[in-house]
Amino acid sequence: xxxxxxxxxxxxxxxxxxxxxxxxxxxxxxxxxxxxxxxxxxxxxxxxxxxxxxxxxxxxxxxxxxxxxxxxxxxxxxxxxxxxxxxxxxxxxxxxxxxxxxxxxxxxxxxxxxxxxxxxxxxxxxxxxxxxxxxxxxxxxxxxxxxxxxxxxxxxxxxxxxxxxxxxxxxxxxxxxxxxxxxxxxxxxxxxxxxxxxxxxxxxxxxxxxxxxxxxxxxxxxxxxxxxxxxxxxxxxxxxxxxxxxxxxxxxxxxxxxxxxxxxxxxxxxxxxxxxxxxxxxxxxxxxxxxxxxxxxxxxxxxxxxxxxxxxxxxxxxxxxxxxxxxxxxxxxxxxxxxxxxxxxxxxxxxxxxxxxxxxxxxxxxxxxxxxxxxxxxxxxxxxxxxxxxxxxxxxxxxxxxxxxxxxxxxxxxxxxxxxxxxxxxxxxxxxxxxxxxxxxxxxxxxxxxxxxxxxxxxxxxxxxxxxxxxxxxxxxxxxxxxxxxxxx
Numbered sequence: 001x002x003x004x005x006x007x008x009x010x011x012x013x014x015x016x017x018x019x020x021x022x023x024x025x026x027x028x029x030x031x032x033x034x035x036x037x038x039x040x041x042x043x044x045x046x047x048x049x050x051x052x053x054x055x056x057x058x059x060x061x062x063x064x065x066x067x068x069x070x071x072x073x074x075x076x077x078x079x080x081x082x083x084x085x086x087x088x089x090x091x092x093x094x095x096x097x098x099x100x101x102x103x104x105x106x107x108x109x110x111x112x113x114x115x116x117x118x119x120x121x122x123x124x125x126x127x128x129x130x131x132x133x134x135x136x137x138x139x140x141x142x143x144x145x146x147x148x149x150x151x152x153x154x155x156x157x158x159x160x161x162x163x164x165x166x167x168x169x170x171x172x173x174x175x176x177x178x179x180x181x182x183x184x185x186x187x188x189x190x191x192x193x194x195x196x197x198x199x200x201x202x203x204x205x206x207x208x209x210x211x212x213x214x215x216x217x218x219x220x221x222x223x224x225x226x227x228x229x230x231x232x233x234x235x236x237x238x239x240x241x242x243x244x245x246x247x248x249x250x251x252x253x254x255x256x257x258x259x260x261x262x263x264x265x266x267x268x269x270x271x272x273x274x275x276x277x278x279x280x281x282x283x284x285x286x287x288x289x290x291x292x293x294x295x296x297x298x299x300x301x302x303x304x305x306x307x308x309x310x311x312x313x314x315x316x317x318x319x320x321x322x323x324x325x326x327x328x329x330x331x332x333x334x335x336x337x338x339x340x341x342x343x344x345x346x347x348x349x350x351x352x353x354x355x356x357x358x359x360x361x362x363x364x365x366x367x368x369x370x371x372x373x374x375x376x377x378x379x380x381x382x383x384x385x386x387x388x389x390x391x392x393x394x395x396x397x398x399x400x401x402x403x404x405x406x407x408x409x410x411x412x413x414x415x416x417x418x419x420x421x422x423x424x425x426x427x428x429x430x431x432x433x434x435x436x437x438x439x440x441x442x443x444x445x446x447x448x449x450x451x452x453x454x455x456x457x458x459x460x461x462x463x464x465x466x467x468x469x470x471x472x473x474x475x476x477x478x479x480x481x482x483x484x485x486x487x488x489x
Contacts, residue, residue, distance in 0.1 A: 061085035067145030070463030075101030138163035148219030226283035286344030329355035
């Protein structure tokens with residue numbers, strides 16, 4: 001599980017407090033097991049028995065390990081998955097899997113590494129000046145663990161996509177260069193959600209470092225996906241910032257349109273003329289292309305550090321250091337990850353305040369110039385609070401840290417908290433109250449007919465909760481197996 005964003009070596013008050021006895025609340029809870037280790041699945045393998053003309057062939061595979069699942073409002077799930085089985089190699093084991101809601105729904109491989117050849121447009125976007133792509137040489141290799149997923153059953157993912165290019169010197173001599181480039185891709189079904197194998201893969205290029213495997217990704221109903229990166233201002237100058245890419249949801253044309261929202265040289269509207277942004281967290285998109293980031297502002301204006309949102313250079317603050325916190329103080333520090341709801345109406349976040357509160361908050365998002373007092377901010381949970389438990393988990397202690405928070409369109413907040421060294425998921429009601437435990441490490445779960453002890457939890461900070469308050473997570477157990485689970489409270 002991710003380490004808390006505010007570790008105790010920086011904020012000593014994150015030290016886990018002594019355990020206390022709690023009454024065990026009784027409430028209905030169900031776990032829907034959507035996938036588990038060794039579940040069979042159809043895979044597409046590269047048949048190399050004909051070396052001069054390798055072809056795709058169906059193969060037998062099973063699901064092995066899972067990324068953090070994404071859940072849409074229909075109850076469908078999508079997740080990154082490592083496959084194993086006959087014919088599966090290190091070059092074909094990464095995959096994205098889709099599973100519709102329903103006990104009879106079969107999981108479908110939406111994309112599998114290696115065999116998926118990308119179009120020439122991807123390579124044209126990837127190369128630089130005086131470089132020429134080698135047609136057909138691009139393919140998907142590794143896939144990031146967090147997916148974007150929307151109610152149209154479109155799946156966005158991050159992947160490493162190697163390809164070749166060549167250069168030509170002044171004498172016309174070609175020199176071939178292998179390279180590795182990371183890119184975002186959007187997978188669009190051409191018929192229906194059960195026929196993902198008949199798809200067009202649209203990709204939008206943006207080079208990034210090896211941390212793409214754990215970067216947060218999101219996707220709105222318009223099919224737009226955000227990304228952070230370096231953008232060329234001139235052929236020799238680039239500037240860090242974030243943008244979102246849009247494309248044709250029919251899959252007939254590539255992702256070619258991009259809107260650069262802000263860079264580290266952009267002016268902050270409403271502040272003195274020379275005030276600019278200094279850094280941005282992972283950009284998260286909500287419907288209407290509203291993009292959320294945690295931003296740092298240039299020296300002399302850092303009282304406006306905080307969470308900003310918008311789809312143009314006129315970004316608006318969601319919550320910044322000048323705003324009054326629910327405890328009567330001011331916000332002093334913000335967590336790196338933001339958790340806006342799909343509609344963009346609410347945003348969950350981690351923060352500390354000037355009066356010593358550190359915890360999980362929720363803000364109502366206002367999209368116009370307004371007084372901070374008109375934006376409701378509530379505290380969901382803080383360090384030292386008694387962690388709610390249930391009959392399955394037994395007696396727990398107090399919250400000693402928080403690492404993630406997500407929010408639904410109804411206002412429910414799902415958070416990752418740490419109690420006595422164990423990470424768990426808790427869920428509030430639509431008012432941000434009545435926090436309930438969903439699951440915690442060390443708890444025993446029934447998978448099939450077997451009792452298993454939960455060893456680790458993986459949760460998607462954007463798509464892990466849907467409008468109905470269902471929570472999707474990956475559970476890893478002490479016996480080296482895993483499961484994708486949708487919990488209902």
